[in-house]
């Protein structure tokens with residue numbers, strides 16, 4: 001065991017150094033990327049299961065890197081968090097999503113109102129002036145606050161009476177909708193569900209990926225959905241990949257769903273066609 005321990009140190013250390021260097025390089029490049037507008041958004045529709053209609057789209061960031069190609073958020077969001085770039089990144093994402101909503105509204109005024117969902121990191125929620133900035137941006141583009149849904153992971157909300165909770169209430173008062181993201185992945189306490197300033201809860205993909213093969217898991221998900229609705233919130237399920245999952249969820253009276261089964265995230269110029277097309281698939 002002793003020699004193995006020593007080997008671990010020898011083998012692991014260069015790898016760690018490489019990872020650190022790589023992170024620093026990514027952070028430096030990310031700063032440039034923010035200036036050069038290399039960060040772009042793709043959008044994935046959210047479907048009302050009862051009607052099959054798309055009621056909104058979630059903005060998901062992509063880094064269009066000059067040499068590495070398209071970099072997924074999992075590879076740079078954590079680095080942006082760590083290196084203090086997440087606030088600038090978040091600002092750019094919000095600005096793009098709201099400007100894009102304006103463009104869609106102008107292009108398709110006949111389309112029923114739909115929402116754009118934006119993911120907000122915990123760090124952004126702690127930033128002073130966040131609510132004022134969002135309001136200014138909505139006003140500048142003439143987009144009603146009800147068109148914006150902010151997705152926040154549940155861990156942020158665990159501390160009652162926190163500064164985050166106050167910011168959320170201010171956002172709520174502006175008329176912005178709030179959604180709990182990744183529900184079921186943290187150590188959620190069910191009692192906090194009732195006090196949330198949120199309107200909707202997004203049940204994490206990991207809970208539903210096996211519902212079409214595992215009856216016990218399906219029952220569990222049904223119970224979770226009931227819990228959410230009993231708290232006066234509505235449920236969205238993410239990561240729906242099969243027709244059978246969609247059908248099961250519809251029978252469970254799940255309100256909304258999102259996933260590759262309905263559509264992958266798409267470029268902004270494809271969104272209006274998709275929205276008009278549902279329920280076509």
Ligand code: C2E
Pocket residue numbers: 044059060061072073074077090093119120121151181182205238239240241258259260261265
């Ligand atoms: P998330 O908010 O939970 O987003 C859902 C992720 O699942 C997205 O990955 C989406 O492309 C993917 N997905 C959607 N449908 C399916 C499906 O049916 N099956 C599977 N396997 N995956 C599906 P993506 O775009 O790579 O984003 C990963 C995470 O990065 C997001 O998870 C979110 O936490 C973060 N993120 C993305 N964009 C932003 C952003 O603009 N700001 C912040 N702060 N975080 C972001």
Ligand code: CA
Pocket residue numbers: 058119151181
């Ligand atoms: Ca999300």
Ligand code: CA
Pocket residue numbers: 181182202204238
């Ligand atoms: Ca999620």
Ligand code: CA
Pocket residue numbers: 182204
């Ligand atoms: Ca997730």
